[in-house]
Structure formats: C-alpha cells, structure tokens
Amino acid sequence: MSETAKLTYGGAINAALARCLEQMPETLLFGEDVALPGGVHGVTRGLRKAYGERVFDTPISETAMLGAAVGASMMGRRPIVEIMWADFMLVAFDQIVNQAANVRYVSEGRLSAPMTIRTQQGNSPGACAQHSQNLEALLLHVPGIRVAMPSQAQDAYDLTLSAVACDDPVVVIENRTLYAGAKAEVQIGGPIAPIGGHRLRRAGDDVTVVTWGAITSSVEAAVDATGVSADVIEAVWLNPFDTDGVLASVRRTGRLMVVHEANLTGGFGAEVVARVVESGVSLSAPPIRVGARDSRIPAAVQLAKAILPQTDDIAAALRSLAAR
Amino acid sequence: MEGNVKDEQLADLLSMWRIRALEETILQLRLDGDVVGSVHLENGQEAVAVGACRTLRPQDAVFSTYRGHGWAMARGVPAEKILAELLYRRTGVNGGRGGSAHFSAPEYGFYGENSIVGAGAPIAVGAALAAKFDGSGRVALTVFGDGAMNQGGVSEALNMAAAMDLPVVFICENNKYSELTPINDMVRNPDLSARAHALGIPAVRIDGNDAAQVATAVGLAIMTAEHGRGPTFIEAFTRRITGHYIGDAQMYRPAGELEADKKVEPIVRLKNALAAQGVAASTLEAVEQRARTEIATAAERALAAPLTDPSTAREHLYV
Numbered sequence: 001m002s003e004t005a006k007l008t009y010g011g012a013i014n015a016a017l018a019r020c021l022e023q024m025p026e027t028l029l030f031g032e033d034v035a036l037p038g039g040v041h042g043v044t045r046g047l048r049k050a051y052g053e054r055v056f057d058t059p060i061s062e063t064a065m066l067g068a069a070v071g072a073s074m075m076g077r078r079p080i081v082e083i084m085w086a087d088f089m090l091v092a093f094d095q096i097v098n099q100a101a102n103v104r105y106v107s108e109g110r111l112s113a114p115m116t117i118r119t120q121q122g123n124s125p126g127a128c129a130q131h132s133q134n135l136e137a138l139l140l141h142v143p144g145i146r147v148a149m150p151s152q153a154q155d156a157y158d159l160t161l162s163a164v165a166c167d168d169p170v171v172v173i174e175n176r177t178l179y180a181g182a183k184a185e186v187q188i189g190g191p192i193a194p195i196g197g198h199r200l201r202r203a204g205d206d207v208t209v210v211t212w213g214a215i216t217s218s219v220e221a222a223v224d225a226t227g228v229s230a231d232v233i234e235a236v237w238l239n240p241f242d243t244d245g246v247l248a249s250v251r252r253t254g255r256l257m258v259v260h261e262a263n264l265t266g267g268f269g270a271e272v273v274a275r276v277v278e279s280g281v282s283l284s285a286p287p288i289r290v291g292a293r294d295s296r297i298p299a300a301v302q303l304a305k306a307i308l309p310q311t312d313d314i315a316a317a318l319r320s321l322a323a324r
Numbered sequence: 325m326e327g328n329v330k331d332e333q334l335a336d337l338l339s340m341w342r343i344r345a346l347e348e349t350i351l352q353l354r355l356d357g358d359v360v361g362s363v364h365l366e367n368g369q370e371a372v373a374v375g376a377c378r379t380l381r382p383q384d385a386v387f388s389t390y391r392g393h394g395w396a397m398a399r400g401v402p403a404e405k406i407l408a409e410l411l412y413r414r415t416g417v418n419g420g421r422g423g424s425a426h427f428s429a430p431e432y433g434f435y436g437e438n439s440i441v442g443a444g445a446p447i448a449v450g451a452a453l454a455a456k457f458d459g460s461g462r463v464a465l466t467v468f469g470d471g472a473m474n475q476g477g478v479s480e481a482l483n484m485a486a487a488m489d490l491p492v493v494f495i496c497e498n499n500k501y502s503e504l505t506p507i508n509d510m511v512r513n514p515d516l517s518a519r520a521h522a523l524g525i526p527a528v529r530i531d532g533n534d535a536a537q538v539a540t541a542v543g544l545a546i547m548t549a550e551h552g553r554g555p556t557f558i559e560a561f562t563r564r565i566t567g568h569y570i571g572d573a574q575m576y577r578p579a580g581e582l583e584a585d586k587k588v589e590p591i592v593r594l595k596n597a598l599a600a601q602g603v604a605a606s607t608l609e610a611v612e613q614r615a616r617t618e619i620a621t622a623a624e625r626a627l628a629a630p631l632t633d634p635s636t637a638r639e640h641l642y643v
C-alpha cells in the first residue's frame with residue numbers, strides 16, 4: 001500500500017507519527033507543547049486533533065516525562081516522547097541511562113521498554129551554548145539504547161517508524177535546521193524496516209567518508225566541490241552501527257574519514273576509526289576525523305563558525321587525505 | 325512623603341521604559357536581521373525586574389532566565405553592552421559567547437541568564453550557600469517562570485534552601501503561559517506559592533505589574549534572609565504582552581486576551597496612576613522620550629563596534 005507524498009523533513013516525521021498512532025493503538029505521543037500547539041517546530045501539528053487523548057501536553061518535567069515513558073512501556077504501551085532539545089534530556093538522563101537502558105537486561109528479558117524518544121540537536125545560527133550541543137556520543141556509550149539520526153525526509157519517515165516499532169528504547173535525533181526545508185518525494189505506507197543499516201550518498205573509489213546528521217549535506221557538498229572519488233556513508237543508525245558496511249567500503253578505498261558536528265574528543269568518530277583500524281583492513285593513509293574543535297558553543301555566529309566544521313574544512317581534509 | 329512616592333514612581337517609570345525601549349529595539353534589530361536566533365522579550369513583565377532590582381544591594385546576586393535582558397538592565401548593566409552582546413560585538417558583556425539567552429555580567433551583580441528551564445534556582449542556592457561562609461551578606465535572587473515550577477531541580481532547590489536556612493529569594497514570574505501551554509493545564513493547584521509554603525518557606529502572591537509591590541516583597545525577603553531566617557518565595561503575577569519568542573504566532577491566546585493584558589501592563593498602569601495624581605502628560609512623555617533616546621544612542625554605538633574576532637573563539641574554555 002505504498003504511495004508517495006511531497007513532504008518536508010518535519011512533515012515526513014509527522015506522517016510517520018500519524019501512521020504509528022493509526023496502526024499501533026498502544027502508542028502514546030507526549031511532550032512539552034506537542035499536543036494543542038502542535039510542537040514548537042510544528043512537527044506534531046494536527047495529531048492531537050486526529051488521535052485525541054493519546055496525544056497530550058506535559059509539564060516541563062523531563063524526568064517525569066521520561067520516567068512515565070519507561071513505566072508505561074513496561075506495561076505494554078508504546079510511548080513516543082518529545083524532548084524539545086537534546087540538551088534538555090540532560091536534566092533527566094537518569095531515566096534514560098539508569099532506567100530505560102536497564103529494563104530488559106536486568107530483568108533477564110522479563111520486561112522491556114519499547115519507548116521512543118524524539119529529540120533534535122545541533123547548532124543553528126545564534127543558538128546559545130545550552131541549545132547547540134551534539135550529544136549522540138553520550139547515548140552511544142550506553143548499551144541498551146538504540147540511536148538513529150536521519151537527515152533526509154525519507155529516512156526521517158522510515159527511521160521514526162522503525163524506532164517506534166522496535167521493542168527496545170530508541171532515541172531518534174532530529175535536527176531543527178532541517179524541519180522546514182525543501183519538500184521531497186517520500187514513499188509512505190510501505191513495510192516497516194527493522195532497525196540498522198546505512199545510506200550510501202555518493203559512490204567512489206578513493207576515500208570512504210562516514211558521517212551522520214545534518215552535516216551530511218556539507219560532506220556531500222565537499223565531495224562534489226573537490227571532485228574526490230568517495231563513498232559517502234551516512235550512518236543513519238548509530239546503534240546498531242553498520243560496521244560491516246563501512247569495512248566493505250574501506251577495503252576498496254583504503255582511506256577513511258569520519259565527519260561529525262559533535263566535539264572531536266570522545267566523539268563517535270573515534271569509535272568508527274578504532275573499529276576500522278582494529279579490523280586490520282589495509283589502509284593507504286592514516287584515517288582522519290573532522291569534528292567540532294572541542295569547545296562550548298558560542299552564540300555569536302562568527303565564533304560558532306570557527307568551531308564547528310564547515311564545508312571548506314571538510315573539503316580541505318578530504319583533499320589532503322585523497323592526496324596521500 | 326507624597327512627593328517621595330511620586331519621585332519613586334517616576335523613577336520606576338523611567339526604568340520600565342528603558343527596558344521596554346531596549347526590547348523594542350532588539351525586536352527591530354532581529355527583524356532587520358542584525359540580531360539572529362531565538363530571542364525572548366519581557367514586554368509587560370518589566371515591573372518585576374524593576375521593583376526587585378531597585379531593592380537589591382550591590383552584594384546581591386541575580387540569576388535569571390533567557391528572558392533576562394531587562395533583569396540585566398535593571399541591575400545596572402548598560403544597554404549598549406547588552407545590545408552589543410546580542411550583536412556579537414567585542415564590546416558585548418561576553419563578546420557574543422552568551423548571546424541573547426545566556427549572558428552574564430557579574431560586575432553588576434547579574435550572574436547570568438539560563439536557557440535550561442529552572443536551572444538557575446539550584447545555582448542561586450549555591451550562591452547563598454557561599455554567603456553563609458564568605459561574610460559577604462549576599463542574598464541570592466533567582467527568577468523563573470510558572471512553568472519552571474514543574475522542573476524537578478526547582479523543587480530540590482526550594483527544599484535545600486529551606487532546610488539550610490539559606491538567603492535566597494525565589495521569584496516566580498507567573499505570566500500564565502509556559503511557552504505555548506497555559507500553566508493551569510499543567511497543574512492541579514493553580515496556587516504555585518503553596519508548594520513553597522508546604523516546604524516551610526514564607527510565600528507571598530503579589531501583583532507583579534506593580535513595581536512598588538514587588539519592591540516591598542523583595543525588601544521583606546532580604547530582611548528575612550538577613551535575620552538568618554532563610555528563603556522567601558514570591559509569586560508575581562504578570563503577563564507578557566508579546567510572544568514567548570520573537571516569531572511566536574500566539575495561537576494559544578484566547579481572543580481579546582492580549583488587548584486586555586495591554587490595558588493593565590505596568591507602564592500603562594503607572595502612567596495612569598501618575599496622571600491621576602496630576603502629573604502632566606508632557607512630563608510622562610518626557611520620561612518615555614528620555615528612555616528611547618538613551619536606547620537609540622546605545623544601539624548606534626553597539627552597531628558601530630567591531631564584531632568579536634573569530635580567532636578568539638576557543639579562548640576562555642579553561643584557565
């Protein structure tokens with residue numbers, strides 16, 4: 001029953017949520033300003049009207065929201081919680097790390113927490129330090145939590161469905177700079193894919209670039225601008241991470257670069273490099289990581305630019321890697 | 325006595341006009357694209373900042389939210405330095421690192437805005453804790469919104485301040501909305517001060533659109549703290565007569581609400597009160613003009629200052 005619709009990234013998430021609410025009666029959708037106002041970014045618009053009290057607004061109480069999701073999911077509901085900014089999940093990190101992540105394991109599988117946390121992260125022009133962080137590495141250090149990060153409308157639709165259908169806790173990290181972008185053809189109504197896998201955004205022979213999130217478009221622009229023949233692998237699922245897919249590419253290209261908007265130190269890029277190096281695959285040049293220059297994020301646009309990886313930085317790194 | 329009250333009211337009017345003019349200027353700069361990103365204005369809520377800050381002493385410490393431009397100015401931070409901060413100029417209070425929603429100016433007793441709802445409250449408890457040991461006589465004042473009352477950290481801060489008798493003034497600016505959602509939909513007991521009361525904290529509910537009432541309440545809170553009796557909670561009722569952020573279409577407001585709120589906003593009210601006491605329209609006009617001229621000059625200077633040099637972007641991360 002697949003059909004196509006012209007949707008923005010935000011619209012695609014809305015369509016996916018509507019389908020979840022329609023087809024999975026055990027789903028609940030809640031968060032701050034999500035129901036009557038339709039979300040501060042408008043992503044959940046119309047869902048309250050269409051699905052009634054399964055869609056509701058909450059107090060500004062992230063601990064209670066996430067804890068309620070853990071408890072409701074243990075009882076067989078399938079909650080979808082919006083944490084307005086990834087930065088705000090930090091006030092309730094206990095419910096993710098100590099609670100949701102442990103439910104299945106410590107109960108020897110007797111319990112599960114099939115909950116989805118939708119959030120969004122990253123810098124946008126003028127955003128302050130507490131509204132700009134890229135925190136995926138914190139989550140990726142926590143076994144028991146799945147993590148997805150779509151940057152295109154189709155993936156936003158598909159990954160949201162896969163996340164909600166998954167019987168473990170999943171954090172879907174969106175990006176507010178993408179919500180209202182150009183509309184794209186999105187296949188809707190098709191089968192729900194299992195979690196995992198990557199997307200090949202460019203195909204080439206000389207370099208493998210692994211990236212994720214909104215910065216993927218800068219990587220594509222850098223590849224196009226330099227003319228370097230590169231595989232661009234968008235890791236839309238970070239947990240589970242498609243290590244085999246990356247290795248298959250690096251085996252051909254012999255060169256690896258990882259690009260993320262998050263800080264370099266302790267970033268997931270280090271993990272990707274380590275996995276490739278540990279695999280023993282032969283490399284013709286040392287791998288390169290491109291990430292934020294380990295810093296707090298300043299509100300000033302010109303300062304933030306000096307810290308966050310820009311297309312030119314990525315292009316320069318790509319050129320130097322390809323030349324080695 | 326009567327003359328003194330009138331002078332005080334005229335001074336409050338000037339302070340409130342300064343904040344209003346600052347916020348209106350910021351709105352214009354944002355619409356013109358000189359200021360970018362998310363900006364939260366406090367139009368309509370000026371009396372809380374003005375009444376509180378004129379009562380605080382130099383040694384006191386203010387912790388505000390993202391809706392903090394006016395609090396900074398009421399604390400004495402020059403408008404030019406605030407505007408320059410929002411414009412990412414070298415002359416801004418933090419050279420643009422903080423920006424609209426996260427700047428600080430400790431040299432004026434303004435220990436900063438905060439963009440995590442409720443996060444200022446526990447930090448204010450810490451500033452009060454320090455006062456217990458440093459002999460400064462400092463009182464820590466933290467202001468947050470109605471919605472922030474539902475953030476766990478605020479409850480923890482209230483109780484810790486109470487248990488330790490710490491000199492904290494908690495001001496809850498109840499402007500009826502938490503972003504786009506009415507507070508009364510998110511609580512059962514609409515009396516937010518009852519929570520503080522339940523923790524043993526003296527709690528008052530006041531008209532936050534009256535700077536004099538705010539000043540009285542904060543004055544009492546300071547006295548309480550000075551006598552070692554710990555924290556006070558002030559629920560100040562006010563209304564923002566603008567969006568939650570610039571660009572907020574305010575669809576959540578019932579018809580006619582904004583118009584009604586504008587009739588009782590603190591500047592209009594104080595002007596009416598002064599006029600009723602026989603203050604000439606020209607005098608009231610002159611107060612507004614003076615504030616507007618000051619802010620316009622500040623904006624010109626801020627705009628003329630150089631942008632912060634990007635090569636300094638990573639400075640100040642560590643000592």
Ligand SMILES: Cc1ncc(C[n+]2csc(CCOP(=O)(O)OP(=O)(O)O)c2C)c(N)n1
Pocket residue numbers: 032060062084088091389391439440441468469470471472473497499501502503568
């Ligand atoms: C921990 C956290 N959750 C959510 C937000 C998003 N947010 C910013 S302001 C706001 C509403 C706050 O309402 P209130 O406390 O009443 O203050 P007001 O803005 O009305 O002054 C929300 C939900 C945030 N900044 N921090």
Ligand SMILES: [Mg+2]
Pocket residue numbers: 469470471497498499500501502503
């Ligand atoms: Mg409020």
